[in-house]
Amino acid sequence: MATDDLARAIEVALASGLTLGAGLLCVGLALDSSHVLQWGILAFMLTPVARVVVLTVGLLHERDWPFGLLSLFILGVLGVSMLVGARLF
């Protein structure tokens, strides 16, 4: 996968997450449903995570080991943040 294709894949991941999140937020506000709003916010919060997943897979696929592993490390930090948050509170 060339870097341009990787950039395109990231763009699609970001745009999909944002569209889904914004759609859910609009529905949530219209229906005055806190539950739907929470799903919309979660979709926004998971958008950068999806972006890191796409980039990690792309870099590893390109056999760019140093940057692929760095990206995997970032994914790990995000995972720790999710787990720490869930455990602490």
Add this chain to the structure above:
Amino acid sequence: MGEPETLLLVASGAATGFVGALLGLGGGIFLVPLLSLVLQLPIRTAIGASLVSVIATASASTTVNLNRGFVNLRLGVGLEAATSIGGLTGGVLASFLTQRQLFLVFGSTLLVMGMLVLLRSRRRNVIPDDDVEPGPLGGRLQEGEHVYVYRVKRLPFGLGASLAAGAISGLLGVGGGIVTVPALNTFCGIPIRVAAATSAFMIGVTAAASAFIYWHRGDISPAISAAVALGALPAGLLGAHLSERIEPRLLKIVMATVLLLMGVRMGLEGL
């Protein structure tokens, strides 16, 4: 929450998202004070809403910037590793400093950065010769007919600034672009547009890492965060589209002004 309050929150998100995307920031540095000081929201609610809004603004900017080839993916990954560690250690650091000391450190850092950006605003970090090799982390940048080359200098400094930006992000609920963009531009030889685009690319991840903690703590109010983020998203897209039309030098002067004003404001909080 009534309709006027919702509209006010949407407008706050839109205004800060627009300016943020225009400058390559997430906008949190403006949104947190606006929500907490002007709209009188509790600080944790303001930070929670700001984090969601920063994710929306930065991700929207990135979709625009990727198309233009302004985002340096590998540089972003390298620096992001530092910001994510910074974000995790931010909480630990915070326990050693009082809030006043934090404000003073943050305020004085912004003032120094602002002055440096202003002093170096005439300097361009590009090599006009297209044949020059950009090195492993550098790249090429197309502006109209011209293709410029840039190289990354003083990488350890860039990593240090990213580490600090991550820590600040965790502490104050901002993305950290206010630190990374001027640092990358002034010290690491990266053109302002690439610095802004690469920083916006990283900010979403930094803000998400902090947002999960706030989410679990119950500090992300669904209605407030939704209204602010819905304002920030379209405004962020618009700001990112318009940012290309602004001259790099003007971008740096606006950035320096913002840094100096925020530096004074933060510093005064600490005195």
